[in-house]
C-alpha cells in the first residue's frame with residue numbers, strides 16, 4: 054500500500070512517460086512502467102478526497118498484489134506473467150482469487166475507462182461527472198454489481214470541473230494540458246490494445 058501511495062503531486066507527464074515506456078519493440082507490455090503509471094494515477098485519485106477512497110483502496114490493493122508478484126517472480130512483462138501463471142493450467146488459474154492475471158484484468162478494464170474518460174476531457178465537454186459516467190458505463194460498469202455501480206456514480210458527482218482537471222494535470226495552460234492529453238491517449242490505447250489481444254488469445258477475458 055505504501056508504495057502505491059507514494060508522495061508527490063500528480064503529473065500527467067509522468068503518467069504519460071510511464072505508459073510510453075511500457076511497450077517494447079516486440080509489442081510486450083513491461084510491468085515496471087505499467088505499475089508506475091498506475092501509481093501516478095492512484096496519487097491523483099487520492100488527492101480527490103475521501104469520497105473516492107473506496108476506489109483508490111481497491112486500486113492500491115491490486116497494484117500492491119502485482120508489485121509483490123513482480124518482486125517475487127521477477128516478471129518483466131505482462132506476457133511473462135501470463136505465461137508463468139498459465140503453466141499450471143487454465144483451470145488452476147481460474148480457481149485462484151489472487152492471481153496476477155485476474156488482477157491485471159481488473160486494471161486493464163479500468164484502463165479502458167481511463168482512455169474513454171481522457172478522450173471525453175479532450176473533447177471539451179465541461180461536465181466531468183457525465184464524461185466519467187459515460188466512460189464507466191462503456192467499460193467497467195458491466196463487470197460490477199449494482200451496489201458498486203451505484204456507489205461509483207454517486208462519487209462521480211463530486212468530481213472537480215474540467216478546468217480544475219486540466220490544472221491538476223500540472224502541465225501548464227489548459228491548451229497545453231489538452232495537447233498532452235492528445236499525446237497520452239494513444240499510448241494508453243496501445244497498452245490497452247496489446248493487453249486485450251493477449252488476454253483474448255489465452256481466453257482470459259472472463260477470469261472470475
Ligand SMILES: CCCCCCCC/C=C\CCCCCCCC(=O)N[C@@H](COP(=O)(O)O)[C@H](O)/C=C/CCCCCCCCCCCCC
Nearest residue numbers: 094095097098107108111112159160163166201205218222
Ligand atoms: C487528469 C486526468 C487524469 C485522470 C486520472 C484518473 C485517475 C484514476 C485512478 C484510478 C482509477 C481507478 C481504478 C479502479 C480499478 C477498479 C478495478 C475493479 O474493477 N475492481 C472491482 C472488482 O474487483 P474484484 O472484486 O473482482 O477484485 C472492485 O469491486 C471495485 C471496487 C471499487 C469501485 C471501482 C469503480 C471504478 C470507477 C472508475 C474510476 C473512477 C475514478 C474517477 C476519478 C477521475
